[in-house]
Amino acid sequence: MLGSSNYGTYHAVCTGGPVTRYEYAEMLKKLTGKDIHLVPVLGDGSERPSYSVLDNMMLRISGMEEPKDWKEALSEFLTECGFHPTL
Secondary structure, eight states, rough: OOSSSSSSSSOOOBSSOOOOOOHHHHHHHHHHOOOOOOOOOOOOSSSOOOOOOOOOOHHHHHTTTOOOOOHHHHHHHHHHHTOOOOO
């Protein structure tokens, strides 16, 4: 990127989304096999924008490879940490 004429703000986020924090926590629970009770946090919308998804648009239009699916990346991370995820 540094040697190219491409400029701007680049997001580099895993594909397979969008996913909420709650959905992410559910997948983490599933992959680790932990018996954890998750409680969704419902707000009045003032805490965060109603739609604030990061997009890899600049990677795509620059012809750069997008990161892998978030579920696959999470599973690989857990394996590196010593867990044996079950996807």
